[in-house]
Amino acid sequence: MAVVKVIELVGDSPNSWEDAVQNACREAARTVRNITGVEVLNWTGNVGPDGRIDEYKANVQVAFRVDEHRS
Amino acid sequence: MAVVKVIELVGDSPNSWEDAVQNACREAARTVRNITGVEVLNWTGNVGPDGRIDEYKANVQVAFRVDEHRS
Amino acid sequence: MAVVKVIELVGDSPNSWEDAVQNACREAARTVRNITGVEVLNWTGNVGPDGRIDEYKANVQVAFRVDEHRS
Amino acid sequence: MAVVKVIELVGDSPNSWEDAVQNACREAARTVRNITGVEVLNWTGNVGPDGRIDEYKANVQVAFRVDEHRS
Amino acid sequence: MAVVKVIELVGDSPNSWEDAVQNACREAARTVRNITGVEVLNWTGNVGPDGRIDEYKANVQVAFRVDEHRS
Amino acid sequence: MAVVKVIELVGDSPNSWEDAVQNACREAARTVRNITGVEVLNWTGNVGPDGRIDEYKANVQVAFRVDEHRS
Amino acid sequence: MAVVKVIELVGDSPNSWEDAVQNACREAARTVRNITGVEVLNWTGNVGPDGRIDEYKANVQVAFRVDEHRS
Amino acid sequence: MAVVKVIELVGDSPNSWEDAVQNACREAARTVRNITGVEVLNWTGNVGPDGRIDEYKANVQVAFRVDEHRS
Amino acid sequence: MAVVKVIELVGDSPNSWEDAVQNACREAARTVRNITGVEVLNWTGNVGPDGRIDEYKANVQVAFRVDEHRS
Amino acid sequence: MAVVKVIELVGDSPNSWEDAVQNACREAARTVRNITGVEVLNWTGNVGPDGRIDEYKANVQVAFRVDEHRS
Amino acid sequence: MAVVKVIELVGDSPNSWEDAVQNACREAARTVRNITGVEVLNWTGNVGPDGRIDEYKANVQVAFRVDEHRS
Amino acid sequence: MAVVKVIELVGDSPNSWEDAVQNACREAARTVRNITGVEVLNWTGNVGPDGRIDEYKANVQVAFRVDEHRS
Numbered sequence: 125m126a127v128v129k130v131i132e133l134v135g136d137s138p139n140s141w142e143d144a145v146q147n148a149c150r151e152a153a154r155t156v157r158n159i160t161g162v163e164v165l166n167w168t169g170n171v172g173p174d175g176r177i178d179e180y181k182a183n184v185q186v187a188f189r190v191d192e193h194r195s
Numbered sequence: 196m197a198v199v200k201v202i203e204l205v206g207d208s209p210n211s212w213e214d215a216v217q218n219a220c221r222e223a224a225r226t227v228r229n230i231t232g233v234e235v236l237n238w239t240g241n242v243g244p245d246g247r248i249d250e251y252k253a254n255v256q257v258a259f260r261v262d263e264h265r266s
Numbered sequence: 267m268a269v270v271k272v273i274e275l276v277g278d279s280p281n282s283w284e285d286a287v288q289n290a291c292r293e294a295a296r297t298v299r300n301i302t303g304v305e306v307l308n309w310t311g312n313v314g315p316d317g318r319i320d321e322y323k324a325n326v327q328v329a330f331r332v333d334e335h336r337s
Numbered sequence: 338m339a340v341v342k343v344i345e346l347v348g349d350s351p352n353s354w355e356d357a358v359q360n361a362c363r364e365a366a367r368t369v370r371n372i373t374g375v376e377v378l379n380w381t382g383n384v385g386p387d388g389r390i391d392e393y394k395a396n397v398q399v400a401f402r403v404d405e406h407r408s
Numbered sequence: 409m410a411v412v413k414v415i416e417l418v419g420d421s422p423n424s425w426e427d428a429v430q431n432a433c434r435e436a437a438r439t440v441r442n443i444t445g446v447e448v449l450n451w452t453g454n455v456g457p458d459g460r461i462d463e464y465k466a467n468v469q470v471a472f473r474v475d476e477h478r479s
Numbered sequence: 480m481a482v483v484k485v486i487e488l489v490g491d492s493p494n495s496w497e498d499a500v501q502n503a504c505r506e507a508a509r510t511v512r513n514i515t516g517v518e519v520l521n522w523t524g525n526v527g528p529d530g531r532i533d534e535y536k537a538n539v540q541v542a543f544r545v546d547e548h549r550s
Numbered sequence: 551m552a553v554v555k556v557i558e559l560v561g562d563s564p565n566s567w568e569d570a571v572q573n574a575c576r577e578a579a580r581t582v583r584n585i586t587g588v589e590v591l592n593w594t595g596n597v598g599p600d601g602r603i604d605e606y607k608a609n610v611q612v613a614f615r616v617d618e619h620r621s
Numbered sequence: 622m623a624v625v626k627v628i629e630l631v632g633d634s635p636n637s638w639e640d641a642v643q644n645a646c647r648e649a650a651r652t653v654r655n656i657t658g659v660e661v662l663n664w665t666g667n668v669g670p671d672g673r674i675d676e677y678k679a680n681v682q683v684a685f686r687v688d689e690h691r692s
Numbered sequence: 693m694a695v696v697k698v699i700e701l702v703g704d705s706p707n708s709w710e711d712a713v714q715n716a717c718r719e720a721a722r723t724v725r726n727i728t729g730v731e732v733l734n735w736t737g738n739v740g741p742d743g744r745i746d747e748y749k750a751n752v753q754v755a756f757r758v759d760e761h762r763s
Numbered sequence: 764m765a766v767v768k769v770i771e772l773v774g775d776s777p778n779s780w781e782d783a784v785q786n787a788c789r790e791a792a793r794t795v796r797n798i799t800g801v802e803v804l805n806w807t808g809n810v811g812p813d814g815r816i817d818e819y820k821a822n823v824q825v826a827f828r829v830d831e832h833r834s
Numbered sequence: 835m836a837v838v839k840v841i842e843l844v845g846d847s848p849n850s851w852e853d854a855v856q857n858a859c860r861e862a863a864r865t866v867r868n869i870t871g872v873e874v875l876n877w878t879g880n881v882g883p884d885g886r887i888d889e890y891k892a893n894v895q896v897a898f899r900v901d902e903h904r905s
Numbered sequence: 906m907a908v909v910k911v912i913e914l915v916g917d918s919p920n921s922w923e924d925a926v927q928n929a930c931r932e933a934a935r936t937v938r939n940i941t942g943v944e945v946l947n948w949t950g951n952v953g954p955d956g957r958i959d960e961y962k963a964n965v966q967v968a969f970r971v972d973e974h975r976s
Contacts, residue, residue, distance in 0.1 A: 131200065185416075513812070699910065
């Protein structure tokens with residue numbers, strides 16, 4: 125039996141949306157073990173006056189196993 | 196880089212829906228720092244036999260920064 | 267065993283959205299007993315030419331127990 | 338025949354969510370005529386460090402008639 | 409005033425979907441007190457080559473009171 | 480021509496979710512004739528302190544023919 | 551103050567989807583007064599072996615005023 | 622590169638839902654060029670006391686190219 | 693036991709949306725047997741410069757029985 | 764690289780919803796290989812005059828690998 | 835008080851989805867000032883006969899402040 | 906008249922989400938002709954213990970014309 129817990133984070137990056145998701149996963153890995161997967165809920169961005177996207181942001185859910193050792 | 200975490204709470208109040216949301220945010224502020232925002236997911240209420248709303252309840256998501264100090 | 271029935275109403279009020287929901291619940295209490303709760307599905311309003319909201323409207327679901335006495 | 342146009346706005350207020358919706362409708366009334374109604378899509382807020390909501394925000398759709406005079 | 413917190417888990421079981429939800433609730437009860445309710449968000453399963461479901465999985469939200477003792 | 484009406488109920492049972500849906504259908508059959516079908520909208524449950532589900536609840540829509548005899 | 555009640559019906563017709571909606575509204579008018587509007591939730595149909603649609607069906611919500619006479 | 626803009630309108634007609642959508646598109650064509658397509662978001666109608674639909678209404682999104690000439 | 697399979701198609705017609713759905717069903721009947729029903733997921737259309745709808749399109753799901761003969 | 768295809772089926776059973784899902788998966792396994800998982804989209808049922816559920820039905824998506832052998 | 839307006843656009847690009855979103859924002863910046871953010875609603879693409887994506891398209895909402903100067 | 910069929914696939918790639926979508930389209934092009942477009946339904950990924958995304962996955966719908974040659 126392996127119960128998984130799901131937490132929601134918002135990652136951001138000045139470079140790309142993939143990088144924003146990666147940052148959210150990396151941050152999650154600092155505080156929880158046994159991460160298994162990520163799902164993107166929403167893509168947003170901050171936009172400067174000239175229309176250039178200067179901050180990529182992604183709402184994600186990160187899943188991690190919580191009770192691997194218990195049968 | 197500023198990763199944000201999102202938690203879900205249900206606040207309640209005998210007075211109003213705005214108060215219910217405020218109670219949820221105040222409770223969150225007791226246990227987490229750097230709260231940035233709130234989004235209301237759902238408005239419900241308990242209703243007495245005479246049809247009077249005697250408890251206002253609100254499902255909310257509260258967002259807070261988790262890693263401000265790390266570049 | 268307590269089966270609950272759910273009906274949908276639209277309440278309105280010239281004063282506020284909370285009052286509109288309260289009116290819907292009060293009207294429901296005129297025709298059904300054992301009301302337990304209310305959930306707001308949608309908030310709308312009529313707006314006058316100057317942009318002032320002159321009628322607050324709320325689509326709600328009202329729940330009430332229908333068979334309390336039967337085990 | 339009366340065709341209606343729908344625009345989306347985000348209103349805000351330091352006081353309440355109803356006030357935030359009212360501000361959005363008032364702003365719309367500055368630039369368009371024949372406003373008929375408003376629908377709230379989403380309620381959010383900015384929250385200070387102590388958990389107090391210091392800015393109420395509402396995504397709304399405002400509808401207005403565009404061709405009343407044409408049969 | 410009773411604020412409730414909501415966490416998301418994925419339970420699994422080789423036996424049935426109800427058992428998968430029960431496992432998620434039991435795991436939650438190991439780490440949090442005052443659990444009040446569960447809502448199922450999604451039912452999935454792993455399927456073997458012969459089409460037999462060999463793992464029942466359920467995404468659930470578990471709610472628990474966080475501040476019962478405070479008025 | 481056969482017009483069908485749809486009502487919403489919440490059934491519950493201490494035994495299982497299927498039993499909860501069955502209770503809602505049985506209750507509907509006490510007050511309406513020509514029931515044709517049921518659709519489950521939502522599965523929830525009450526959970527005791529030890530994480531055991533002690534009440535299974537299901538929001539359902541029940542459909543029944545209202546005017547079979549009229550061509 | 552005018553509270554509106556909303557009921558859900560499924561109309562059908564061998565001729566067209568508009569006729570199916572019209573049949574549902576006509577059936578509603580047999581049992582309730584002060585109907586104000588209809589909203590279509592879903593369009594389905596029965597299809598014969600040759601691919602011809604032989605029954606048009608529409609899930610609709612019909613709204614009617616319930617308390618006109620009360621201020 | 623061809624950026625498309627999307628506006629939302631509500632068309633109406635005493636005759637049919639297709640006519641209501643057509644009226645919304647025709648109205649859009651009065652004020653914008655390069656219309657490419659329409660999507661129906663919602664079908665509603667006004668209903669008279671006898672249950673007859675006397676006004677067909679359709680929420681639509683109309684898309685039109687805004688910058689065809691720019692590479 | 694009768695398992696049903698569901699496929700998704702987009703039908704189109706220069707005449708009407710009902711015709712577009714009918715075309716999708718007729719096309720499905722060319723390649724599969726035992727069609728039972730159709731559900732419309734989405735209504736769109738191509739629009740000419742004058743705002744006239746010149747192509748009606750409908751996303752539909754068509755259902756057909758796949759294993760009638762097996763108990 | 765492993766691309767997965769997703770098909771939609773409706774399984775049914777006179778016994779239970781789990782059995783209905785199992786029947787859909789078993790039927791899928793008759794015509795496709797490398798099935799990996801199932802997701803339930805919707806639970807419905809046929810109901811007899813006495814309110815007893817006499818047919819359990821489940822809309823499901825079944826996923827299967829289509830190109831395992833290609834890197 | 836700062837009311838924000840939201841418009842919907844579809845950007846495209848032969849290179850990538852991020853570029854498609856950037857093109858939509860750049861086009862918006864040609865006609866409106868004070869752009870604050872973008873949200874992606876939908877990712878689609880045109881695909882050539884060999885399966886190669888030859889046009890990346892993104893439905894986006896762009897938000898911009900409309901009345902900053904008015905208190 | 907051109908009827909379009911829609912199939913659902915899950916593509917994956919160790920490199921990027923765009924590559925995952927491209928792989929799904931390329932796999933579709935192996936078995937069907939006249940592909941016209943792709944829509945992304947969902948972005949997920951497998952994540953290693955260090956939080957690095959090691960597999961990008963995308964649920965997509967691929968559309969292709971099925972009856973071009975028939976008027």
